[in-house]
Amino acid sequence: MSTNVAQFQEAAARVTADTRQRQFIRTALGNYEIARDKRKAAFQSWESARQAAALTKWEAVNHLDTHLEELVAKLEARGTKVHWASNGTQAREIILGIFAAKQAKSIIKSKAMTSEEIHLNEALEKAGFEVVESDLGEFIVQLRGEAPYHIVFPSMHLTRGQIRELFAQELGSTSSDSPEELTMVARRVMRHKYITADIGFTGGNFAIAETGMISITENEGNARLTAALPKTMVTLIGIEKVLPKLEDLALFLPMLATAGAGQPLTCYNTMYGGPRQPGEADGPEEWHVVLLDNLRTELLADAEQRDALHCIRCGACLNVCPIFRNVGGHTYGTTYSGPVGSVITPHLRGLQDWKHLSNASSLCGACTEACPVKIDLHHHLLHNRRNAATEKPAFLERMGYKVFGIIANDPLFWSLAKKFGWLTQPLQKLVLGTALDPARAWTKTRDLPPLPQQSFKDWWKHRP
Template identity: 80%
Template sequence: MSTFVSDFKERAAEKTGDLRLRQFIRTALRGYEVSRDKRKGAFQSWESARQAAAETKWEAINHLDTHLESLVAKLEARGTKVHWASNAQQAREIILKIVTDKKARSIIKSKAMTSEEIHLNHALEEKGFTVIESDLGEFIVQLRHEAPYHIVFPSMHLTRDEIRDLFQKELGDAPSNSPEDLTMVARRVMRQKYIQADIGFTGGNFAIAETGMISITENEGNARLTAALPKTMITLMGIEKVLPRFSDLALFLPMLATAGAGQPMTCYNTMYSGPRQAGEADGPEEWHVVLLDNRRTELLADAEQRDSLSCIRCGACLNVCPIFRNVGGHTYGTTYSGPVGSVITPHLRGLQDWKHLSNASSLCGACTEACPVKIDLHHHLLQNRRNASASQPSFFERLAYKLFGIVANEPRFWWLAKKIGWLTQPLQHAIKSSALDPAKAWTKTRDLPPQPRESFKDWWRNRK
């Protein structure tokens, strides 16, 4: 068994045993569901909006080359420097070079999952740069030296008391455990850091091919400050983030807010089309945009699952997933967790190492129903299972199905198997989930239904 799957199982067992945490997460996500349903209800037709959003992303992804060329041409025409990175290492090198050339000391970051994907903070800190996460949730998990728990709510697993203790220990400043006081501590800490930072680093939510803009969605204003004050701005974004038209945002911005956080609109939705332009008061002198592939083109090559590149990272599928709710975000051991993470991680990091995530699903389809861009998530999980067993079949599974095939195709064998099954039933109960049970992994948490003495066929034949 690979360490990825044993780690997953170990963490899952530990987290599902933590009833306090499970209750805490459930309460938070129930609150999300109530506000999301209210906002969805305010749409005249959420379903039509979903279909249009799915078709728009389909159009963008299936003509990705032309949209990217248009985006880049427009960005470059206004003085933005665009870089292309095929993998995580290239992206880190590009960013390190910019930061080194600028003789930067401190880098202020607004939330970007792509930077988690390429482990950027570690690479920068290793070279002696100071990196400050400015999003409150990201700041909290950075102080704890851990990965975000959720792609939209990074610190949702922590209570106010834990955050107070953390601030007291790391910052020496925590007047009380009230969220208001704790947020103001972070605000105070961060204010001067924005002003002193040499580099502002952001992610991107949408890239507009038509106008050459990158749109950033946030509630706190930290990305706005990050893109306003430092002299150099760097934006790292996956190549799949394109939308064809400026006006598409009129639909995508409220949909992202509704699906992601149950808000009508996120507080700040900001479109950037260049560094500071002639006649403008402020803004970065240089803007570097790094476009990241990192095996997205492999996902693109799988036409069956291509629609998973439509993902706008709203987190709606995580919020409704019964597996995510119980095992939590850290158990996955991936940048992107929950259903969409389980679908795309095997493509991004290797099918055989990560195929176990396809089984971390009840196939209830809640994710597919929640997805604002209609990604066929639960079917993709099944396709990953199929692809994994086709490319590396298990010897025992094949043998078992072969034997089953022989027995099920021959009435005499079938009759014999039924009799043996009925006779050995008491034995099965005796050894169930013990070391002697060959099907221990399965029977540990499940009961076989009792096998009746008489089968339907026997009963039919013998009926009066």
């Protein structure tokens, strides 16, 4: 068994046994659902909006080359420097190169899942840069030396008491555990960082081809400050984020806020079209945009699952997923967790090593229903299972089904199996739960009901 599977099973068993933690997550996500449903109801037609958004993304992703070229031409026309990175190593080299050329010491970062994807913080710290995450949730998990628990709510697994202790230990704060006071502690720490940082680093939610802009969605104002004060700004964004037209945002911004956080619109939705322009009061003198492929083109080449590139990283599929709710975000061991993470991780990091994520699914379809851009998530989990089995068949499983097929296809064998199946049960009791039991993973935690000595068909025939 691969270490990824062992890690997943160990973590899943540990987290599901922690009923207090599960209750905590369930309450938080329950509140999210109430808020989201209220916002969805405000739409004249949420379903039509989903269809329109899915078609827009479909059009964008299926003409990705044209849109990217237009985006880059428009960005460069306003003085932005655009870099292309085929993989994480290249992206890290480009970014470290910019920082070194600027003789930067400290970097203020606003939330970017792409930077988690390429493990940027580790590389920066190793190279001697001071990096501070400015999003409150990201700041908290950075202080804990943890990965984000959720792509939108990074610190949702922590209680205020844990955060108070963390701040006392790491920042020497004497704050109470009121969320308000704790937030103010982080605000004070960060104010100083914005002003002294040499580089502001951001991610991006949408890239507008038509006008050459990167749109950033946030609530705290940390990205606004990151993009305003430092002299150099660096943005790392996946190539799949393009939208053709500026006005497409009129649909995507409220949908992202609704699906992601149950808000009508998040507090700050900002479109950046270049570095500081002549006559403007402030803004960075230089802006570098790094376009990241990192196997997105592999996913693009799978026409069946290409729509997974429509993802706007709202986190809605995580929030409704019964697996995510019970095993938690860290169990996945991936940058992108939940249903969409289970779909795309095998493409980004190897099918055989990550196929277990597609098996860890009830296929209930809640994710597909929640997705604002209609990614066919639960079918893709099935596609991953199929592809994994085709690529590397499991011998015992195939033999088992072959034998079952022979018995089930022959009326004589079938009636014999029905009649005498119960006779094998004492045998099964002998091996129950041991390594010899072929159904051990199932019988370990569940009872196998006794097979009746008379089938329903027989009973029906001889009914009184």
